[in-house]
Amino acid sequence: MKNALSRGLLLSTAIVGSLSLYSLTTKVAVVTADADNAGLKLPAGFGALVVAETGARARHLAVTPQGNIYVKLNRPNKEGKGILVLHEGPTGKATITGGFGSYGGTGVYANAGYLYATSDEEVFRYKLNSKGEVTNPTQPEKIVTGLINRHQHESKSITLDKEGNIYVNIGAYSNSCQVKDRQKGSLGMPNCPILDSAGGIWQFRADKLNQTYGTGTRYATGLRNVVGLDWNSQTNQLYVMQHGRDQLHDIFPELYDTKQSAELPAECLYALKKGDNAGWPYMYYDNTQHKRMMAPEYGGDGKKVSPGNYIEPAAAYPAHTAPNALLFYTGTMFPEKYRNGAFIAFHGSWNRAPEPQKGYYVVFQPFKDGKPSGDWEVFADNFAGSSEKVATGRADHKPCGLAQGADGSLYVSDDKKGTIYRIVYNKK
Amino acid sequence: MKKTLVGLALLALAGGPALAQKKPASKAKTPAKKTATAGVPAASLLQGKSIYTQYCLTCHQADGGGVDGLNPPLTKTDYVLGDKTRLVRVLLNGLQGVDINGEPYNNVMPSQDYLNDQQMADVLTFVRNSFGNKASAVKASEVKAVRVANKK
Numbered sequence: 001m002k003n004a005l006s007r008g009l010l011l012s013t014a015i016v017g018s019l020s021l022y023s024l025t026t027k028v029a030v031v032t033a034d035a036d037n038a039g040l041k042l043p044a045g046f047g048a049l050v051v052a053e054t055g056a057r058a059r060h061l062a063v064t065p066q067g068n069i070y071v072k073l074n075r076p077n078k079e080g081k082g083i084l085v086l087h088e089g090p091t092g093k094a095t096i097t098g099g100f101g102s103y104g105g106t107g108v109y110a111n112a113g114y115l116y117a118t119s120d121e122e123v124f125r126y127k128l129n130s131k132g133e134v135t136n137p138t139q140p141e142k143i144v145t146g147l148i149n150r151h152q153h154e155s156k157s158i159t160l161d162k163e164g165n166i167y168v169n170i171g172a173y174s175n176s177c178q179v180k181d182r183q184k185g186s187l188g189m190p191n192c193p194i195l196d197s198a199g200g201i202w203q204f205r206a207d208k209l210n211q212t213y214g215t216g217t218r219y220a221t222g223l224r225n226v227v228g229l230d231w232n233s234q235t236n237q238l239y240v241m242q243h244g245r246d247q248l249h250d251i252f253p254e255l256y257d258t259k260q261s262a263e264l265p266a267e268c269l270y271a272l273k274k275g276d277n278a279g280w281p282y283m284y285y286d287n288t289q290h291k292r293m294m295a296p297e298y299g300g301d302g303k304k305v306s307p308g309n310y311i312e313p314a315a316a317y318p319a320h321t322a323p324n325a326l327l328f329y330t331g332t333m334f335p336e337k338y339r340n341g342a343f344i345a346f347h348g349s350w351n352r353a354p355e356p357q358k359g360y361y362v363v364f365q366p367f368k369d370g371k372p373s374g375d376w377e378v379f380a381d382n383f384a385g386s387s388e389k390v391a392t393g394r395a396d397h398k399p400c401g402l403a404q405g406a407d408g409s410l411y412v413s414d415d416k417k418g419t420i421y422r423i424v425y426n427k428k
Numbered sequence: 429m430k431k432t433l434v435g436l437a438l439l440a441l442a443g444g445p446a447l448a449q450k451k452p453a454s455k456a457k458t459p460a461k462k463t464a465t466a467g468v469p470a471a472s473l474l475q476g477k478s479i480y481t482q483y484c485l486t487c488h489q490a491d492g493g494g495v496d497g498l499n500p501p502l503t504k505t506d507y508v509l510g511d512k513t514r515l516v517r518v519l520l521n522g523l524q525g526v527d528i529n530g531e532p533y534n535n536v537m538p539s540q541d542y543l544n545d546q547q548m549a550d551v552l553t554f555v556r557n558s559f560g561n562k563a564s565a566v567k568a569s570e571v572k573a574v575r576v577a578n579k580k
Contacts, residue, residue, distance in 0.1 A: 151525040
């Protein structure tokens with residue numbers, strides 16, 4: 001519990017990169033974990049605190065080096081603000097200091113003097129000053145406009161690379177591109193027309209105004225819905241977490257029983273290159289057979305392997321657990337094994353019913369040399385509150401966003417009750 | 429509510445012979461058996477539960493509570509407890525993108541019009557009398573009337 005960080009010297013990489021946790025100046029801030037670790041179950045040596053209770057549907061969040069936290073709300077709060085501004089005190093507890101942005105949405109990302117935020121149709125950019133404060137809250141630059149939003153898979157999540165490009169998820173407004181969405185027995189539309197404007201990741205410039213589909217690039221396709229995505233600066237590559245398709249049993253009860261429907265398909269991590277196709281809606285990934293299977297809407301029967309030049313997942317996770325955030329850990333606070341590995345926030349399932357639900361945790365996926373290496377593990381658990389609440393899906397909290405603090409802390413947002421968590425490492 | 433019922437009943441009567449529904453065998457075996465909820469036939473509840481488990485449970489969940497942001501709850505909502513005509517129409521036409529009690533629900537509910545009038549009546553009667561809900565039964569004749577009007 002001696003994660004002292006000097007506010008005055010916070011911007012100094014020497015301090016940020018240091019594991020020297022003792023006081024270097026007289027102005028010392030001590031971030032203290034809550035006695036109950038904010039209700040979370042964590043590996044030995046880690047602690048957690050509740051940074052703030054926002055009481056709102058807190059989707060993604062961004063943390064600046066100066067301790068400002070920007071939380072994107074699913075819809076504007078009573079005051080009409082879609083982005084909450086929180087400022088941290090010395091112990092890590094934050095107060096809500098304001099809000100701006102009259103739109104709901106999911107994506108928010110802070111990078112090199114700018115804060116980016118999304119509605120379900122547009123991407124905005126705000127200027128950050130040297131204190132990490134937004135200087136133009138009512139007049140953001142609109143950098144992307146006119147993205148499709150048909151309410152299903154509407155989240156426009158974002159990340160940036162190191163060359164001034166922004167990547168935007170545009171989820172498919174469909175489960176499996178059926179003629180009648182989610183209707184029992186309805187087959188897939190030939191040459192799925194949804195993929196023209198959704199079901200993929202689009203690339204835009206981060207500094208150009210009023211870009212649209214015409215001026216952007218469909219960077220990767222065949223991705224049903226990505227809520228969690230991050231740029232891996234080690235491999236200089238975009239990684240995304242796909243939400244796999246739902247309801248194999250409901251739609252094709254003669255081909256899949258409820259147990260198979262609960263376990264299929266895997267939630268997949270993909271390492272993307274420009275032009276990649278991950279295969280939705282024509283296939284799904286079966287994590288028990290380790291095969292790409294033909295979707296039943298397109299002639300599959302649960303046994304036929306999918307033809308087609310689709311990319312392999314980099315890693316796969318239990319079905320329907322809803323990965324809503326991905327973060328490559330580049331900090332130094334956590335032990336060596338976590339560096340350059342991936343944290344994934346699993347929002348938790350609903351589509352496993354009548355089988356018990358699963359998820360509501362933050363997973364750690366070890367990486368080595370830029371590739372997943374070794375089994376994933378549950379890193380932060382018990383957001384739900386109990387195993388019964390996991391099984392019934394009646395979780396107290398649902399992890400949705402991840403952000404890394406300047407000191408290497410891991411922040412987690414919850415869009416059920418709006419709790420903002422901070423996970424720190426205590427051991428020396 | 430009463431006016432609606434009377435209206436529906438009249439519509440149902442006007443429907444005449446077309447109302448002769450094929451009834452499930454179990455219903456025929458247990459005529460007029462009542463549960464604690466007055467006027468709600470036990471056979472309808474039993475059949476309704478089976479239909480709910482088969483077609484509704486994945487989205488609306490075993491406790492009828494739905495899923496945040498996606499699938500609407502079937503508890504404490506006027507959609508379920510209120511106007512039966514609107515409720516039947518949801519089954520006939522499906523639903524997407526409504527706010528319920530101030531919360532958005534964005535998932536797509538497909539049409540359930542493959543269910544016959546009796547099946548719809550049973551599952552709606554079950555839902556209106558489960559998960560803490562208590563409301564009058566839905567009759568096959570009422571479903572029939574809404575289905576006819578819905579097609580026009």
